[in-house]
Amino acid sequence: MIRVILTDIEGTTSSISFVHEVLFPYAAENMAEFVRDGHQSSLEISEQLDAVAEVSGVERKDIEGLIDVLLEWIREDRKETSLKALQGMLWQKGYQEGAFRGHVYADAADYLQRWHDRGLRLFVYSSGSVKAQKLIFGFSESGDLTPFFSGYFDTRVGAKREPAAYQTILNELGVEAGTVMFLSDVEAELEAAASVGMKTVLLVRDGNKPSASSHPVAEDFSEVDALLQAR
Template identity: 60%
Template sequence: MIRVIVTDIEGTTSSISFVHEVLFPYAAEHMAAFVREHAGEAAVKSALEAVSAEAGLGPDDLDGQIDTLLGWIAEDRKATPLKALQGMIWAEGYRSGAYQGHVYDDAAEHLRRWHDRGLRLYVYSSGSEQAQRLLFGYSLDGDLTPLFSGYFDTRIGGKKETASYQAIVDALGMAPGEILFLSDIEAELIAAESAGLHTCWLVRDGELPETSRAVARDFADVERYLQTASR
């Protein structure tokens, strides 16, 4: 029986366009000023040191670090220090009211239902844990963070790596067969299945793929899969 649901964000609970057309441009626009203003703070300094190490820059090359970060944003690179800095910048945007987190109505509705039914809910996204909390905390559907028992980001591993899902299983202390992973990316589902998790493929737009795995248009379809899988 499925007791835990781990969900992706982009294309699953939230629209891809919100991330790419709102959050990414906001971070790009404010990155240089934010880094220059906060470079001496411990969390920012640590992230910048990681940028330098990954990009082969000097530890005090602020211009090089900023250029690298902007390049990573443009290519949608899943770099942990970039995600950490983006989360800090997005926090300012959410708190100032510049935008609110997009969550599909069907996702918000069923996340509440599943929580009330006793299912444990977690997030696993390439965005930092802070960014995840912000999106759900400042969502158009209100503060959804009380629904979640925890958050996983790339610190636990890449989302297309089986070892990441094995680490999540260990962290949750559950049998893999008690966990359902939701994502819109097939390679992530394959990695999760290799670790023994149930999966459901969210395909919100376009033609449905020909596949033997569970496919859902929305969270109402996921609910139907849950009912079948729990029999």
């Protein structure tokens, strides 16, 4: 029996376009000023810049060089933990100032509440930082959805296409793999989750279902729920 739902965000609970057409451009437009203003006054920003310098090889004192690295990583959509952390800080500012609201599909918002009320434990696993995850659900167009979640995971547990990351999540949750269902729009992530014993569902939000998949396929969360009920 499924007792835990682990869900991706982009392309699963939320539109890919919101991330790429709203969040990423906002970060690109504001990152330089954000770093220049905060690199001396904010320990949180400073710690992430330490990590950027270590990974990139740019000298820590070269703030403009580090900014150039961050902007390049944004263009590449690089899954670098330090970048994701800084983006999360920036997006918090944007959400709080009302620059945008988090996009969550109406069916996702509906079933997140239904599953929570039914006693399922809900968790997020996304390449975006935990801060960014909490923001998209906390400031969503459907209101604050964070009360429905029991926890959040990001790339600090590992890469989403690596089985070890899902085993780490299982270890932290202390549950059997067969009681967890992972939802994602990326087959490689589902393969990694399935390899450690998790149940999986492929979300296809554009309606173009694949001709073949080794995973159950759903176009929205109502179809995911039907799969849950059938188990």
